[in-house]
Structure formats: C-alpha cells, structure tokens
Amino acid sequence: MIVSYLFRSPGTGHSIEELFGSVQRKNEQQGVQTMTISLPHISRGLRSIWYNFQFARRLTSDIFHITGDVHYAIFALPAPRTILTIHDCSLLKNNRNRPIRYALFWLLWYYLPIRRAKIVTVVSEKTRQELLHYVGRIAQKVQVISNGYDPVFRFIPKTFCQNCPTLLQIGTAPHKNLSRLIAAIEGIVCTLVIVGPLTSELILDLKIRQIKYRSYKSLSRQEVVQLYMDCDIVTFVSTYEGFGMPILEANATGRVVITSDVSPMNKVAAGAAHLVDSTNILAIRQGILRLIQDGVYRQHLINNGLKNARQYTITVAAKQYKMLYDQLASAHPSTQRGL
Structure with missing residues (x-):
C-alpha cells in the first residue's frame, strides 16, 4: 500500500x-x-x-x-x-x-x-x-x-523574565488579530516577537506605540521551535481558527499561553491557557498583565498545559x-x- x-x-x-x-x-x-x-x-x-x-x-x-x-x-x-x-x-x-x-x-x-x-x-x-x-x-x-503537535516541541524549563518578558506571536493574517494585540501591549515593558510578514500599517502601528519588536519570515522548523523555547508568553488571540496548533506547541514546550475564549481555541486549551474576549483590547491587556504578574497562576497554567499536550500527540x-x-x-x- x-x-x-x-x-x-x-x-x-x-x-x-x-x-x-x-x-x-x-x-x-x-x-x-x-x-x-x-x-x-x-x-x-x-x-x-x-x-x-x-x-x-x-x-x-x-x-x-x-x-x-x-x-x-x-x-x-x-x-x-x-x-x-x-x-x-x-x-x-x-x-x-x-x-x-x-x-x-x-x-x-x-x-x-x-x-x-x-x-x-x-x-x-x-x-x-x-x-x-x-x-x-x-x-x-x-x-x-x-x-x-510535532514531537520536536518538548518541555524545556525557562526562568520567566518578569521585568521584560518576550511575547511570541505566530501568524500575521487578519484573523490573527495582531492589530488588537499591538494596542493591548502599548506601555507594557516587553518584546514582541512576530512570525509572519508585516504590512506597512502594522509596522507603523508598532512604531507609533513604541513597541519593541522583532519579526521573522521563512523560518525553518527548528528556528520556530527555538523561538518558543526563548519566549515567556505565547499570544494567540485569533478571531477565527480551525484548530489552534500554537496552543499545543506552547503547552508542550512549557510556555504559558493567552488565547481566545471561542471554539475551537477554548476547547483545545482545556484549562491550559488564559482565555480572553479577542475583540476586547482591555481584556487582552489585563490577561497579559496577569500572566506577567501572577506567578502562581502562570505556573498553574503551565502545569495544565503539559498534561493537556499529552492528549494531542x-x-x-x-x-x-x-x-x-x-x-x-x-x-x-x-x-x-x-x-
């Protein structure tokens, strides 16, 4: 066969x-x-x-x-x-x-x-x-x-950088909701790492809001995995998805994730992510701040994520x-x- x-x-x-x-x-x-x-x-x-x-x-x-x-x-x-x-x-x-x-x-x-x-x-x-x-x-x-998820995503412990956390955003298509994420983190001391091509409008928005960022395109699989390992928070507040693989990749790597409280993301996350209204900029901002400031809550989600990932090998x-x-x-x- x-x-x-x-x-x-x-x-x-x-x-x-x-x-x-x-x-x-x-x-x-x-x-x-x-x-x-x-x-x-x-x-x-x-x-x-x-x-x-x-x-x-x-x-x-x-x-x-x-x-x-x-x-x-x-x-x-x-x-x-x-x-x-x-x-x-x-x-x-x-x-x-x-x-x-x-x-x-x-x-x-x-x-x-x-x-x-x-x-x-x-x-x-x-x-x-x-x-x-x-x-x-x-x-x-x-x-x-x-x-x-690909087994190359595996648990690698990392000390959370509370003073200036690295946020990893996978995808830049309109439904990935990057414009609201950018607005939500304005004034938060952090570095936003973006995987995907940026429009001139998004670049201008990042500059106007004085957000420290790095962007990448055409990365190898191992380079993407390394970005997960190096980050502190995975952001995935899409307005629409068919599944939501970055949630599981974050879970498997041991990184805390914030995602949208809509299906299928909330089903895939299953208590292993902070859920927010993806249309509400303030809710996204408050969620990210909680993940930065509340270490006990953050570790709880990470532990749940490691368990959740085992169901989706x-x-x-x-x-x-x-x-x-x-x-x-x-x-x-x-x-x-x-x-």
Missing part, C-alpha cells in the same frame, strides 16, 4: 505541511509506504487551478490523501481511494459579502469535494459543525481527527489516519501489494 500525501504548492503556507509531514513520518515508522506530492502552482485564478488539475490527473498511487486547502484536486483523483482533510471554512466566511466568489468556493472547495471524496476528515468539531451549517447533510460523513493522530488508510486498502485489495 502506497499512500500519497498531496500538498498545496510550496510558498502557500507551512502549517499543513508541518502537520502532515509529522503524520507521514509516523506512519512510515509503522511500515506504511508513502510519497510526498506538492502541486506545482499556487491556486490563484482559474489558469493555475487548471494546471494543477492536469498535474494531479497524471498521478498514480494506491491511496491519495489531500492534506488541505486544495480541495478541488479531488476531481482529478480516484474518489474511492481518496481522503480529503478540511481544516476550516475560512474561504466561505471571508467571502460572505461576495456572492460569486462565495458560490464558487462553496461548490468547488466544499460541497462537491465532500460529496465526491470517499472519506472526509476535519481537525475539530467546530469545523465539522460549520460544514454542517454551510453544506448540509452531506457533511454528516465527516470525521473529526484532532491535530497532533502526533502518534495518536497518525494511528487514526492509518486506520482510514487500512479501511480503504481493505475495500480495494489491489492496494495491498505493498504490505
């Missing part, structure tokens, strides 16, 4: 690749033969999508796993032997006021791919409920397999995906030749 992991084009993002790269390695350790395939073009416009479609239709494998984002690739692959993973419904939420784009995404990224794929998984119950809302009964086939996620691969292999005996 050969399982081919189909990824979006390089340069689109990193989170999906990191997650399923870990799943792939774990399953290889269990004797599963795998291949990594990346689509050649970033999905910008019909031409690039068409080129990707032509590329995908020439692929051969026993089982295909579309790891996310490029859901439309299902139309070029053998549906009975293909698994589709959907991470969130952001394409629908972000285009609610653009009827034509909304209709195209609804049909080609969600409704038809879900209908066609043999197995569909999502990373959280929240995403499953959103799919039921947006596409109706066909989403009843969707299964939830929670993400697992990549080993658990990989086993669940392997069960699905075995299910497809059993339904199609010709895929058994590699076993």
Whole structure:
C-alpha cells in the first residue's frame, strides 16, 4: 500500500505541511509506504487551478490523501481511494459579502469535494459543525481527527523574565488579530516577537506605540521551535481558527499561553491557557498583565498545559489516519501489494 500525501504548492503556507509531514513520518515508522506530492502552482485564478488539475490527473498511487486547502484536486483523483482533510471554512466566511466568489468556493472547495471524496476528515468539531451549517447533510460523513503537535516541541524549563518578558506571536493574517494585540501591549515593558510578514500599517502601528519588536519570515522548523523555547508568553488571540496548533506547541514546550475564549481555541486549551474576549483590547491587556504578574497562576497554567499536550500527540493522530488508510486498502485489495 502506497499512500500519497498531496500538498498545496510550496510558498502557500507551512502549517499543513508541518502537520502532515509529522503524520507521514509516523506512519512510515509503522511500515506504511508513502510519497510526498506538492502541486506545482499556487491556486490563484482559474489558469493555475487548471494546471494543477492536469498535474494531479497524471498521478498514480494506491491511496491519495489531500492534506488541505486544495480541495478541488479531488476531481482529478480516484474518489474511492481518496481522503480529503478540511481544516476550516475560512474561504466561505471571508467571502460572505461576495456572492460569486462565495458560490464558487462553496461548490468547488466544499460541497462537491465532500460529496465526491470517499472519506472526509476535519481537525475539530467546530469545523465539522460549520460544514454542517454551510453544506448540509452531506457533511454528516465527516470525521473529526484532532491535530497532533510535532514531537520536536518538548518541555524545556525557562526562568520567566518578569521585568521584560518576550511575547511570541505566530501568524500575521487578519484573523490573527495582531492589530488588537499591538494596542493591548502599548506601555507594557516587553518584546514582541512576530512570525509572519508585516504590512506597512502594522509596522507603523508598532512604531507609533513604541513597541519593541522583532519579526521573522521563512523560518525553518527548528528556528520556530527555538523561538518558543526563548519566549515567556505565547499570544494567540485569533478571531477565527480551525484548530489552534500554537496552543499545543506552547503547552508542550512549557510556555504559558493567552488565547481566545471561542471554539475551537477554548476547547483545545482545556484549562491550559488564559482565555480572553479577542475583540476586547482591555481584556487582552489585563490577561497579559496577569500572566506577567501572577506567578502562581502562570505556573498553574503551565502545569495544565503539559498534561493537556499529552492528549494531542502526533502518534495518536497518525494511528487514526492509518486506520482510514487500512479501511480503504481493505475495500480495494489491489492496494495491498505493498504490505
């Protein structure tokens, strides 16, 4: 049995690749033969999508796993032997006021791919409920397999720097809520470390508010891990997420985290993070100040985080995906030749 992991084009993002790269390695350790395939073009416009479609239709494998984002690739692959993973419904939420784009995404990224794929998984119950809302009964086939954090994130003790803590912010897209975070920490003695590209507006805001910051782009996995180890607080007050991996990465590393009191972040955190209203700048500020000033509370959250992380290991996620691969292999005996 050969399982081919189909990824979006390089340069689109990193989170999906990191997650399923870990799943792939774990399953290889269990004797599963795998291949990594990346689509050649970033999905910008019909031409690039068409080129990707032509590329995908020439692929051969026993089982295909579309790891996310490029859901439309299902139309070029053998549906009975293909698994589709959907991470969130952001394409629908972000285009609610653009009827034509909304209709195209609804049909080609969600409704038809879900209908066609043999197995569909999502990373959280929240995403499953959103799919039921947006596409109706066909989403009843969707299964939830929670993400697992990369084992390179491990507990490294660090003395908290109360005089000038380092805050680590992963992601700069609008839903990451960086503008409110910047406003919330104005006047707090700290260093804000940002991973992701900054707009000119955000840079200007940082300068006007006289916030000490460092920003990084295109980091290696180990460089990101080192930033977690070096920080004191992980900030993750997004207004929308499909899951919330930085919460678990902070938990596993032993760093305290502040996140949004909305699903799925509050479910993933499970008492292992300080929860705030992500639309309330004052609440974010008060939460960060409490994490800086209240050492007992901070350590309580860190201890809870270490326990919480054990429930979301990549080993658990990989086993669940392997069960699905075995299910497809059993339904199609010709895929058994590699076993």
